[in-house]
Amino acid sequence: MNQETVKGSGLKGWIFTTDHKRIAVLYLITSLVVFTLGLLLALVMKAEQWSPGKDIIDAKLYNVFFTIHGAGMILWWMIPVYTGFFANLLVPLMIGARDVAFPRLNALSFWFFAGATVMAVLALVTPGRLDIGWTGYPPYSIKSDANTSLYVFAVHLLGASALASAVNFLTTIITMRAPGMTWGRLNLAVWGILGAFIIQLFGIPVLAGAVTLLLFDKYLGTNFYNAAMGGSSMLYQHLFWFYAHPAVYVIALPAFGIVSEIISTFSRKKIYGYTSMVIAIMAITFLGFDVWIHHLFTKGVEDWARIVQSLLTILIGVPTGIKVFNWLATMHKGSIEFKAPMLYAVGFITLFVIGGATGIANGLLAIDLHVHDTLWVVAHFHNVLSMAMTLVAFAGIYFWYPKFTGRMYSEGLAKVAFWIILVGSLLAFVPFYKLGLLGMPRRYWSYPAEFTDTYRLTVIGGYILVLGFLLTLVNIIRSAFAGEKAAANPWGAKSLEWTLPSPVPVYNFEKIPVITAGPYEYGRPEEKAVPEGAQAV
Amino acid sequence: MKKGFWILVSVVLLFCLFSLAIAGDRAVDPAKSWDNHYNLYFILVAGIWLLVTVLLVYFSLRYRRKKGQGDGAYIPGNTLLEIIWTVVPLIIVTLLGVQTWAVYKEYRHVPKDAYEVNVEGFMWGWNVTYPEGIKTINELRVPAGRPVKVNLTSKDVLHAFFIPEYRVQEEAIPERTTFFWFKPSRAGEYRAYCTEFCGNGHSLMLAKVVAMEKDGFDAWVAQQKGAVAKLLPVDRGKKLVEDLGCLGCHTLTGEKSAGPSLKGVYGRETMLADGRKVVADDEYIEHALETPNRDVVKGYTPTMPPYKLPIEDEHAIVEYLKTLK
Amino acid sequence: MQEKAVYHGVEHHEPELSAWPFVVGMSGLVVMIGFMTAFQWKLPIAGMVLGGAGVVGILIGLFGWVSEVYAGKLEEGLSKIAVLIFILSEAALFGGLFGGYLYNMFPAPVWPPSNTPAGVPPVSVALILSVFLLSSSATIQMAETKLERGEMGGFKGWLLFTMILGALFLAGQASEWSKLIGEGFTVSTNAYGTFFYTITGFHGSHVLVGIILQFFILLLAIRNKIGMKRQTIVRACGYYWHFVDGIWLLVLSLIYILPS
Ligand code: HEA
Ligand code: HEA
Ligand code: CUA
Ligand SMILES: [Cu+2]
DSSP: OOSTTSSSOHHHHHHTOOOHHHHHHHHHHHHHHHHHHHHHHHHHHHHHTTSSSOSSSOHHHHHHHHHHHHHIIIIIIIHHIIIIIIHHHHHHHHHTOSSOSOHHHHHHHHHHHHHHHHHHHHHHHSSSOOOSTTTTOTTHHHHSSSOHHHHHHHHHHHHHHHHHHHHHHHHHHHHOOOTTOOGGGSOHHHHHHHHHHHHHHHHHHHHHHHHHHHHIIIIIOOOTTOGGGTOOHHHHHHHHHHHHHHHHHHHHHHHHHHHHHHHHHHHTSOOTTHHHHHHHHHHHHHHGGGOGGGGOTTTTOOHHHHHHHHHHHHHTHHHHHHHHHHHHHHHTTOOBOOOHHHHHHHHHHHHHHHHHHHHHHHHSHHHHHHHTTBHHHHHHHIIIIIIIIHHHHHHHHHHTHHHHHSBOOOHHHHHHHHHHHHHHHHHHHHHHHHHHHTTOBSSOSSOOGGGHHHHHHHHHHHHHHHHHHHHHHHHHHHHHHHSOBOOSOTTOOOSGGGGSOSSOOTTSOSSOOOOOSOTTOTTOOGGGOOOSSTTOO | OHHHHHHHHHHHHHHHHHHHHHOSOOSSOHHHHHHHHHHHHHHHHHHHHHHHHHHHHHHHHHTBOOTTOOOOOOOOOOHHHHHHHHHHHHHHHHHHHHHHHHHHHHHHOOOTTOEEEEEEEETTEEEEEOTTSOEEESEEEEETTSOEEEEEEESSSOEEEEEGGGTEEEEEOBTOOEEEEEOOOSOEEEEEEEOSOOSTTGGGOOEEEEEEOHHHHHHHHHHHHHSOOOOOHHHHHHHHHHHTTGGGTOOSSSOOSSSOOOTTOTTOEEEBTTSOEEEOOHHHHHHHHHSTTTSOBTTSOSOOOOOOOOHHHHHHHHHHHHTOO | OGGGGSSTTOSSOOOOOOSHHHHHHHHHHHHHHHHHHHHTSOOHHHHHHHHHHHHHHHHHHHHHHHHHHHHSSSOOSOOHHHHHHHHHHHHHHHHHHHHHHHHHHTTOSSSSOTTSOTTOSOHHHHHHHHHHHHHHHHHHHHHHHHHHHTOHHHHHHHHHHHHHHHHHHHHHHHHHHHHHHHTTOOTTTOHHHHHHHHHHHHHHHHHHHHHHHHHHHHHHHHTTOOSSSOOHHHHHHHHHHHHHHHHHHHHIIIIIITTO
């Protein structure tokens, strides 16, 4: 990447950097590494699923693999790519700041995350391998010979990283907006990131507490989760999901924001219903904290709590629906150009509505009594995570690729990959819905013989998917060195970050801009027009 | 005046939806209600998905940018439309929510004449105790046509007992009792699974649910009460090894798993972790069952749980292991 | 909201290179691996060496960090908003612990469970401790007032007084703990014991952090790095201290008074 704008070159310039754009890239690389690792593990699991009983790995290893796959995908790939990579790249540029409020703290966040990544790798190569599920429920996680302390300490490092980021970015968004950047002119991506960090701020301490108590119980003889001594193993599940449910919105809210940016830009149309979009984001943020029991519908929780939280859970479909319909309305009467990010965003919407709808089934208390912990749930979350949210991550990477590399990705490769991914993921996960309804539980190393054919479909799908991923990876890496040089604003977008050159100079803004209009003023009629090149005056 | 009219309309509408949601086959059988509930859910969300996807494809084609075309139309929003797509989903989720509530009440309301069995999960199997004092392992026999209540608990870690046929599952929690009930309407053999992750044997922790016609069931109870299965020790040992979840860690094929293979284990010279060499005789195997972590086989981590079995069961297992050459 | 101006007005801000975040972050990893060595691999000595090295690394890193910040002309220090946001997350941590405590307490037939020794919890001791801690809220407030008026002498005095009260609180709690452990009431006695030590321990560690922060401010004040113009860190410390006191009231009522 071009050296003349970056102070400090070579390795030192990266390791000691406090520049939010470089930190963003560090996050991206690290999470892509764990993502790739997670995919490899998934492939081994898939191979194991070719037939009932043992194909290539035994039950213990299968359990280890889905634990590290699940934890890695959520805690190292999805959450960091949104709250690490996208937040770092976008927030200062979109609010008109030269950096975040505390650049050094920001670097510390990354290095804690890097430390956690080292622990994730240790989890694979040291004895006492983790076979406790990404959820780590006691008493099994206490009784198993797994190195539960590794899981706990990795979560501590991730938590420290996330908390520091949350404080940093909330402060940045509240206090460092450029003059004229009112709340009503904020990009929806920034709103989404704001919601995500609010969740991190309140949720992470509870998760950190929950796993610390696990550590105490396992190694120091305390009784938090020991029912025989007046403790309760269910307490862990409450504390865990109090964070881990909202955590899925830590992923989803920034993703929603990014989709809004992309749809508006490529439809060349103002985002529809800005205010209701913002209200929906905040509604999801806060509702998200009141629904964790939907993971515990079959776990002996009081009936009234199950009912109340079931109703609140499905209520989340309403604000989410508002977003989906607003995206559709934004495309209506637009002038749509199907560059790769737009293609991905459109694919996202239809896949996400399937995943969201099956989430509603989980949320419906009675239905969940049957589908809980079956492959139906596995299909639900791969539908939203592995299909929808991962698609958005890549859409966003392509969309802002010029801003952090100064080059363009390969459009053709990206589009081919899209179709491979689409076919592959439908094949890989839709049959799981059927198996789930037939009663096939999740986290099963072996399965009844009559399910073999359906399982094999999903195995084939999984391998097709990986092809798509390889193309994506090649695209991202190759284009960083060999891509075409990018113009400052290749999409003709109107948001603030596109007023800067590609790649963005280290100091971002020569002068702090004064903002006079919102980020989506496409096709504004003459009499209300703002000067071309948007808001920076 | 106008406001009042709309409120009236909404109330009437909601009332109709409400009735629709809880109406239907009132024959008390949660599994049937589940199917109705799921069908309504499926029709609604499939409709929503179709609507979204059709519009998405249509807009993508219809509003595709033409050569030289500039920006799209400037439409910041439309309050009425936005209210509509807030209120309609709201009504749909209310409808589904009310129905789920009603079905759930059915799930938790156990009929008085229910036949009550106790099920205890352990690593890795299920102990079933019947009101007549009979015990079975990994097999739940119930009389068809009569509601059955299952009281669940667990001996060690969390498990969950799931019978897909009856659309119901609940967690088995140590030191606590949870319950569910179901109505086996027809005779037949179904599968039950453990759905809470519980370690190596999780995917082998299956059980059989056998719903029997009343006469057959009564006969079975009488027979069980009379004679505690007079199986040959070898057969009994085989059944125990299968039922107790040994195969979660041991293979019968000579391959290593979490534990050494049981093939040819009897009479084998075994190297222990502390360097001693022992020959696996009756006593050694019985110790291996009771206090497995005393003599740990070299190359394995001591994960085998201790089994407290009646002495006859231990003998039976040894007899069976002798046959695995 | 003065912090907003951090980079405004500076024409070309070049992000600086700083080694310290890397040092602190990696030392954090070493501490974790040290703990793990002691807990899981049962090598307490090696664990302690690693953990100790990590802690030293963190301290060096923080020291370098702070010197760097205070040497520069930009105040990248604390901002009040940031501290308020941070306190919110601390509130969530205690919320989780108290929530867990109540979750175990409400269904219990007797609380604390019957194998708890008599005289637990020691309410009278707790009341005395409360006096120390609550009055320290007032003294830190006094210190801030003095600072606003520019009376540096008074500021340092009241700050020192606050620290002494905090230290008395901690000493009292330590002696209470050792007495209870002597009577056979430990973390493993039952769930009440577990929560008792964990919650009072977590709270105590927050008091300790507060005292360290105050010590630090005292040093800065002695070296004239703090004055009427630079008081953000003092305000921040004040908020934090009041928060810790507030939590103590919850500890007092839920852990001490409610069960007895
Ligand atoms: C980013 C990730 C993500 C997202 C966005 C979601 C979104 C949702 N999830 Fe999902 N979920 C997970 C990730 C995610 N989930 C994961 C990882 C697990 C498993 C964890 C584990 O156990 O390991 C899980 C598990 C899970 C469960 C537990 C299941 C079980 O274990 O039994 C439940 C239960 O309620 C649930 C519900 C929902 C709901 C209601 C939504 C809603 O937010 C969806 C809302 C969206 C829509 C509804 C579609 C768009 C709306 C419209 C078009 C409007 C009209 C619609 C209606 C009127 C219905 N999820
Ligand atoms: C982000 C989250 C995420 C992602 C991406 C994935 C990806 C995959 N997962 Fe994962 N999975 C989880 C989260 C995720 N998973 C979680 C939380 C669990 C539960 C763990 C537990 O139980 O504890 C789990 C468990 C789990 C299991 C265990 C099921 C069980 O027995 O219970 C299996 C088994 O097959 C599986 C398979 C796969 C496969 C085949 C892929 C991949 O191969 C899919 C391939 C994906 C790609 C190839 C990326 C696709 C998208 C792009 C590359 C973007 C580019 C886009 C375009 C080019 C259009 N997963
Ligand atoms: Cu028992 Cu899973
Ligand atoms: Cu959830």
